[in-house]
Amino acid sequence: MNWALDFYNYRIVEQYLDRFAEGLENTLMAAAISLVAAVILGTMVALCRMSARAILWRPAAGYVAFVLATPLLVQIYLIYYGLPSLLPATGRWSELTLGIIALSLHNAAYMSEIVRGGIASVPRGQIEGGKAVGMSYIQRLRYIVLPQAFANTLPPLLGQTAVLIKDTSLLSIIAVFDFLSAGLLLNSERVRPNESFLTIALGYLAIYVVMLGLSWAVRRWLAGPAWNAGE
Amino acid sequence: MGSQALACRSGMERGGIAVQHYLDVIVAILPFLWAGFVQTFLVSLVAIAAGSVLGFLIGVVRSQRVPLLHQLFGLYIHVLRGTPFLVQLYIFYFVLPNTGIEALQWSSETAAFVSLSVYTSSYVAEIVMAAIDTVPKGQWEAATALGFKRLPILALVVLPQALKLTVPPMSGVYVNIIKNTAILSVIGISELTRQGEISILRFPSDVLFIYGVIALVYFVYCYPVLRFTRWAEHKVGGTRVVNLD
Known part of the structure; x- marks a missing residue:
């Protein structure tokens, strides 16, 4: 068993458990917000x-194109280092706040593409069919457009969340x-790369597995009951 | 009236000075940006080449549903997709040399290149497998009926049809790789973002401007590829073969 402890000494990880928990909390909080x-x-x-209207869609399209065509790291730098020189008050904000702002602005562009795809995926014939059977605008939205748009949005939304x-x-x-x-701290204090980086990788993998399970469940739920499954 | 004109002129002069200042900064950092861009370009090019070859092989093997290999490579893909690229980079850079094996004592360039290629391969493998799966089963059956064996069918019948479908998602992956090269700055690869950081040490008050220029350079590099992706998607038939996150 000695070689295993040489490779990965779980006791060191144990000592840093509360640091990992603290880091995980910040990660999940930043992700959720x-x-x-x-x-x-x-x-x-x-x-x-x-x-x-061009005054609405042109800036939106430009924003999405900018976010999609530049690295997230540069966007984070732009917000973290650049925003305080535009708005001096933001210089007092914590790294976490500025980081969350950068992540939100970055993901808003991706989310907008997903939402747009979801709404556009509802065929026009569906709406016309609703009109033909005498549904009002609200009824069409409530019973025809939104459920289908939602069903088409949720799976890519979960993917983007991962x-x-x-x-x-x-x-x-x-x-x-x-x-x-937390892992970087462990590595800098103990110089044990295996314990720090493999633990982190395992942690992220665990989150990924939860997200996979969630998207599997959602896909089953959206597919509806078994009698509805036939193509 | 006169004082107003004077104020207006001094405002213009200030504006002129500001423009002159930004021009000076641009001229001063241009050689560094160019060097950084060349590095970014080369790394992304090499990574897409190596990652595509590796991913293509894995994707073809996976599409054949060879019992153990299929699951093994499936795990490989999941592990690479389930962890952030930054963590993978750290593992290649810090953990592999720690194994004590001489061949794994990599320089930061090698670690950066290998980790980016491996990361790329996971996406390419999924794209290639999905594209092969999209080719109708009848193509296999017809070729089998004509007496072809599995490899000739793959090489002569299925892959030529499948590869066309991989073009749009592959260019999407290319954009992803270009953007991920920015992360390589963390381990000291002197690509575009790193050169920007160095330039900011010289002009600390122009942080926003310099990062803006850096973002613009990335945009100029990525946006045409992005547009090509849209165009190719439209051309191939509009359906995405695989969801690219």
């Missing part, structure tokens, strides 16, 4: 993007104490 903010912002961007959780690891670069930072 920026997820909610990104969905709200993203829906607004999507609605602007789908508008017929990416978002992974992306929070970049916040460690701007000195947010996230899950990865």
Whole structure:
């Protein structure tokens, strides 16, 4: 068993357990807040993007293109180092706050693409069919457009959430104490790369497995009961 | 009236000075940005080449549903997709040399290149497998009826049809790789983002401006590829073969 302890000494990890917990808490908090903010912002961007007015859709399209075509790390730097020179008051905000802002703005663009895809995926014939059977606008929205748009949005939304959780690891670069930072701390104090980085990888994998299970359950739920499963 | 004109002129002069200042900064950092861009370009190019070859092989093997290999490579893909690239980079850079094996004592360049290629391969493998699965079963059956063996069918019938479908998602992966090269700055690869950090040490008051220029350079590199992705998606038939996160 000695070689196993040489490779991975769980006792060292045990000593840092509360640091890992603290980091995990920050990671999950950053992910949760920026997820909610990104969905709200993203829906607004999507609605602007789908508008017929150039003054609405052009800025929205430009914003989405900018976010999609530049690295998240540069966006985080722009917010963390750049925002205080525009708004001096933000210089007092914590790294975590600025990091969450950067993640929210980044993911809003991705969410807007997902929401836009979901709304656009409802065929026009569905709406016309609703009109033909005498449904009002609200009824069409409630019983025809929104359920289908929702069903088409949820799976990619969960996928993007998994990416978002992974992306929070970049916040460690701007000195947010996230899950990865806990491992970096262990490595810098004990110089035990295996214990620090393999533990982190396992932690992220565990989160990933939970997300996989969730998306599997959601896909089953959306597919409806078995009698509805036939193509 | 006169004082107003004076104020206006001094405002213009201030504006002129500001523009002059930004021009000076641009001229001063341009050689560094260029060097950084070249590095980013080379790393992304090499990573997509190596990652595509590796991912293509894994994807083809996985598409054949060879019992043990299929699950093994499935695990490989899940592990690479379930962990952040930054963590993978740290593992390649810190954990592998720690094994004590001489061949794994990599420089930061090698670690960066290998980790980015391995990361890329997981996406490419999924794309290639999904594209092969999209080719109708009748193609296999017809070729089998004509007396072809499995490998000739794959090489002559299925892959030529499947590879066309991989073009849009592959260019999406290419954008992803370019963006991920920014993370390599963490282990000291002197690519675009790292060069920006160095430039900011010289011009600390122009942080926003310099990162803005860096973002612009990435945008100029990525946006055409992004547009090509959209165009190719439209051309191939609009359906995404695989969800690219």
